[in-house]
Amino acid sequence: DVLMTQTPVSLPVSLGGQVSISCRSSQSLVHSDGNTYLHWYLQKPGQSPQLLIYRVSNRFSGVPDRFSGSGSGTDFTLKISRVEPEDLGVYYCLQSTHFPLTFGSGTKLEIK
Amino acid sequence: EVQLVESGGGLVQPGRSLKLSCAASGFTFSNYYMAWVRQAPKKGLEWVATISTSGSRTYYPDSVKGRFTISRDNAKSSLYLQMNSLKSEDTATYYCASLLYNWFAYWGQGTLVTVSS
Numbered sequence: 001d002v003l004m005t006q007t008p009v010s011l012p013v014s015l016g017g018q019v020s021i022s023c024r025s026s027q028s029l030v031h032s033d034g035n036t037y038l039h040w041y042l043q044k045p046g047q048s049p050q051l052l053i054y055r056v057s058n059r060f061s062g063v064p065d066r067f068s069g070s071g072s073g074t075d076f077t078l079k080i081s082r083v084e085p086e087d088l089g090v091y092y093c094l095q096s097t098h099f100p101l102t103f104g105s106g107t108k109l110e111i112k
Numbered sequence: 113e114v115q116l117v118e119s120g121g122g123l124v125q126p127g128r129s130l131k132l133s134c135a136a137s138g139f140t141f142s143n144y145y146m147a148w149v150r151q152a153p154k155k156g157l158e159w160v161a162t163i164s165t166s167g168s169r170t171y172y173p174d175s176v177k178g179r180f181t182i183s184r185d186n187a188k189s190s191l192y193l194q195m196n197s198l199k200s201e202d203t204a205t206y207y208c209a210s211l212l213y214n215w216f217a218y219w220g221q222g223t224l225v226t227v228s229s
Binding site (some may be wrong): 001037039041047048050051055060092096099101104105106 | 149156157158159162171173174207212214215216217218219220221222
């Protein structure tokens with residue numbers, strides 16, 4: 001199985017600040033079709049996860065441009081600028097290039 | 113608006129069975145792959161099963177293969193998860209999700225399954 005390693009585990013942030021979350025995979029996420037299936041989710045407290053970014057850098061419908069994704073191969077980053085209170089929660093990366101689909105262990109974004 | 117509403121969770125003894133349901137609305141259910149994802153208490157997310165649009169193809173991780181069966185009824189816009197031979201480690205909130213190509217796009221609110229004697 002592809003191991004997804006997220007860092008840091010916890011990320012204190014000041015409102016209005018900028019943060020980055022790293023997600024590294026144990027093998028390349030480039031699919032044989034040429035696409036890279038790495039996605040980002042946010043799970044707010046008491047809620048189900050919601051899709052933020054799909055295929056590395058594409059914002060899902062309704063996601064503000066404060067969220068951006070980048071990376072390639074095995075190394076990916078989610079950046080959040082001008083952090084707002086609604087951004088707090090646990091962020092997960094997901095790879096869907098290889099079966100079984102696997103998630104990172106999560107990064108908790110909390111107020112400093 | 114896409115809505116996914118899970119039901120059927122509860123307390124079940126180890127070794128017994130349980131069937132979860134997910135009612136979908138707000139989109140053309142028959143056009144989308146669907147999946148189940150679970151989250152053990154205070155833990156991360158784990159993919160459980162995926163089913164194709166027609167239901168002819170299903171996919172599972174080794175942790176549930178042979179014990180869980182995903183199915184769908186496109187006429188009823190409903191997704192199901194039959195869980196047999198339940199173990200304590202199957203205790204989790206189970207989410208129904210619609211897929212955009214091969215990743216999870218929309219999620220339900222989840223239903224809690226507790227496996228305990």
